[in-house]
Amino acid sequence: MSLFRRKDSPNWWIELTAPDGRRIQQSTGTSEKVAAQELHDRLKTQFWNEKRLGIKPNRTWQETVLRWLSEQANKASIETDKSHLRWLDGCLAGKYLSQIDRDLISQITVARGLPYEIARTKGRPRQITPKTSTVNRTLEVLRAILRRARDDWGWIDQCPNIPMLKEPIKRVSWITREQALALLNALPDHQRQMVRFALETGLRRKNVTHLAWSQVDLIKRQAWIHPDQAKAGKAIGVPLSNEAMQVLRQQVGKNENWVFPYRGKPVTQVATKSWRNALAKAGISAGFRWHDLRHTWASWHAQDGTPLNVLRELGGWATSEMVQRYAHLSTEHLAQWVNRRTGVGMEIT
Template identity: 50%
Template structure:
């Protein structure tokens, strides 16, 4: 038996019956538990080779394959962060040991420290990996049902033009420029943070977001209005590559202490950086931009994504509302006239 330690954790190492070298962490610092893991793993490898049984796959194996096959996802790094947190609960398990009870325990722990929507992002990731293991890789015969929490529908959070002006005055210059540019273009935070000068044409007043930079994985053009052009001209010469920088580097994080302090001084509560995009979209529909135009301007992948702003636009229905204008009043006047004529 080959057991060895890396740090405080025991690892196993042996040659499987098919000649394959097996080297794997036991996930424990207890030597007795590590020895049991080693013996069980050797038996499984023997049964796979000599009896033709399907090998038991671990959660960690599934995670590695998932990350390799989904490395083009826009939120790939967010998946990595979630999986690191999940490893404390699932890292030592085989896929067929990830039961409904285990998942419910994880759901309860996460819900106790985060919102329902945040907990659901973790649960949805577990569900996606288990479904891939069942349907794509054929590693397991069945996957447990993952129940998501009910998420309350929240209203779209946006600022009035006056509130936005106050916030911009309270922000430090580098964040103020980024926030103002977001309010002018509706771009997502990461697209603004890593916007490059070679993605812009000030002469044509247009910017380009490439497919690998877009959440929808579709390239789209961004028309630059006068406010956006003014901000860009102010940034000229500050950095050779990136438009928005602080201390000669792109501003990767915007929800900083400076952002929170500016919100407090401006008297604005319950407002995130991404709500600047909601504000931009809300202003657009209130000023007559159609939902189809908004869809293209914002680079959304589906019409459903812009329907959240539909309630803010009612001007296009004024003509239809006029179709029944005066009918109630006209009927009321006719009835009054008839009563007078009848001497009632």
């Protein structure tokens, strides 16, 4: 190791050899030689301990996050992870992994659920209380990073248990066929065609709005979603029903690249004023989201007797757990059993 100065910097620099053999040059961040020498000696001792004694270096939360982000750059939900990490930075900035224990996890859990204010362009700030699901998603990101640091990188020997909060069980939001027809009649044409296609295929919003003609084979009656477009990261084959084929034929010729163009480009926003107005005209709750079209598609399939394992494959879900939410809507496999037991044997007058 050596301590030196560079012509382009007033600070002292360190040149060292890491335990894995890499040559590293880094600034000490100080122009004081005594302070720089202290850092030099501390790093020299740390690296000796790592190499000779097998003692793991005490990694910071910041360098852990940087490595996590570099390895997860292609993750479909990376932007959501980043939003949780920005919040966690307020609790863990400057912390070492060894300092993240059960007590700190408990403090983070409580803090994440506290109300906060967001600024408005006009009027007073609006207070937001995070949902239990938001707290859990933040904790899941933290848990995933710590487990990666333990299992894959060997940066820590153990990580604390991170319990999740109990989330309320929500009903699946779906509409009837009559409501769907009323919604379609109330929408402008470009949205109507996308909604029809979504109700026939169960595809997620962006897979519909950004569907390209290169992903469609009208002769074989199929479409496909590429792995980088799918939430689970796996390609999805989409068999096309008669209704879906009718929609596509009506879209032919409107744009060379995109199946559902609006003014020559894909739609980027679906929760528009026209969408809200159509919900009101159709008598559907204002809380009905575009993603609920996917729930509606799956609910109709379950009611019509589509086996759940088939439904899982059609919907491109990664696990069977995601499909179980629709199980209660399918009772055909139980119908043969309900009349097998003996009744009370009397007429009710």
